[in-house]
Amino acid sequence: MKYTRKIDFFTWIILFSMSFSFAQGEFNLPGKQKDKIKFQLINNLIVLPVEINGVELSFLLDTGVGKPILFNITNTDSLKMNNVETIFLRGLGEGETVRALRSKNNFFKIGDAVNVSQELYVVFDQEINFTPMLGIPVHGIIGYSLFKDFIVEINYKSKVIKLNKRESYTYKPCRKCETFALSFHNNKPYVDGEVTLGEDVLPVKLLIDTGSSDALWLFEDDNLGITAENNNYFQDFLGRGLSGNVHGKRSKISAFRLKDFTLKNVNTAFPDSSAIKHAKRIVDRNGSLSAEILRRFNIIFDYKSAKLTLKKNGNFNAEFRYNRSGIVLEQHGFRLVKESVKNKSLDNYGRSNEDNINISTVKSYRVGLKPAYTIIEVRQNSPAQKAGLLEGDVLISINGKQAYELKLQEVTRCFRGKVGKTIRLKIERGNKVINVEFQLEDVFKKKELPN
Structure with missing residues (x-):
């Protein structure tokens, strides 16, 4: 049911001086062809400065999310939102759906990129909060809404993201690069790779998930031969999603391959089926490619052309290590x-x-x-x-x-x-x-x- 009310949440600032010739719901770079944004890298996760309706916040850059989600709200924050609608969100985890509010026409600014009419989901459940896990304030997550409007370069070594206008971007010749075709489901990017489990080399379709600090998640499927049972593994806490905690098995696989890039002895998690039952409904999805692997590359995301370009960086040969304390x-x-x-x-x-x-x-x-x-x-x-x-x-x-x-x-x-x-x-x-x-x-x- 839709209703109209005002919520004191952040200070709502109407910027009359802003040009409203921008397409509704799109990011743009007024007067620029590209922009460079410094980020914090915390436990493999990218934390960006984001301004919403005049208030400076910190967001995770998460390719595994569609519309931005705002959480970790305190009484000191205030915003007036109109035309709010109650919805329910579901993510990874062992719990139920989460109640949220959907708000339209919000002003977003990331670096010099602006969006004058961004849709936003607001979650008030205090259990959904990445701040305790990262040790710094994090107020939300953003993904597709930013990636769809630019060619986005991510340099994990220098901790810099570049936003490039598509019409002025030129790909540089790169002999050491590999380019991959992306597919999309619910505005989330997927890439094809191969995993070596025992003696078997298996093709896998993986969600590209910059919002997970792990290396690789695989969904167990006996019919496909994807299982942790033939490897050494231990039970562990894997993380927290929108729908609660995720537990499962941690193991290592012999190799993970993306075309000519091969990584060996790769940390791999096999989440419990109860936490991923909704994610497994996506046809042919076999798991997630996450930040512990992604940080080993310089990356170019080109959503409109449905392609991904990777080049090894100085992290490529780093050892995959687990928490050995428990x-x-x-x-x-x-x-x-x-x-x-x-x-x-x-x-x-x-x-x-x-x-x-x-x-x-x-x-x-x-x-x-x-x-x-x-x-x-x-x-x-x-x-x-x-x-x-x-x-x-x-x-x-x-x-x-x-x-x-x-x-x-x-x-x-x-x-x-x-x-x-x-x-x-x-x-x-x-x-x-x-x-x-x-x-x-x-x-x-x-x-x-x-x-």
Whole structure:
């Protein structure tokens, strides 16, 4: 049912000075042929600055989404939206559909690219929030709405996206590039590749998903021979979608191939069927090609011509590593932290004294709010579980470094270290502070059979 109301959500700014000759619902670059936008790369995910109705926000660039979705809304945000319509969205996950509002005629600005009439979905469910997983504020996701209007170049090494007007873009000769045909379903791009499972080389059709930090997802199908059963694997938390948490098997496959590009010993997830039952309805889809692989290329997306161009970058030969600790961390709120403050050296008269003669100092402290990194999952039979760590434990320090001095991705990177590396944690559990020590293990270490 459609209805009209005003919602205080963001400040609505009507820009009368903007030229409304642009096509409705399209991005344009007024007076420019191209634009370059810096992005943050957090856990393989691209986070872009996006302005909506005059308010500066941060969005994930996600080729797996059609219309932009806004979430992580706080009481300090305010926007007036008219002609709102209630709808229900479904994504990956083990839960049900999510209630959302659809709003039209929103002003979007990304770099110098503007869209004066962008449709937008707004989700109020506070459980849908990527900020805890990434450790920085993220307010939404955007994909097709941006890609459809430009030829988009992504450079993962320099952390730059280039938006190019199609009519003025010229492809440069590139002997080391490969070009692939794209197909689309619900405005989402798919590409064909090959996977090597055991002795079998199988063709696969994969969603290109820049919004997933994994390398490769495959949907198990015994009829096609796509299964994790013949490989070493472990059960794990795979992530969170619009419809809830996703669990499944993590494994490695011998090889993944895109024409002449071949990657070996590739991290591969096989999500539980309950989380992907709606995704599997798409004819011939076998899984997703995600950011841990995509970051190994310089990429050109050309949606209108339905083609994708890839060139190896410096990440191409990087080892595929798993979290060897069994800990999944998120940022949940803040902790009050007491820090010592280094005072200036003063003499007995209160003068600055760099020679430290007759020093009189008073030690002082300051108290501030710092990010709190909380364990939300502990993998069964992992080093973390064997060491006694529990969900809800709050990380204070790791290997002698205060957790709040590190970014979330810096902490999780420690858990992907070499087999045998010692991890020393100080954690807070209720009113107790506990020291924990364990060694990182090979996640595919074969279990010893009982005598």
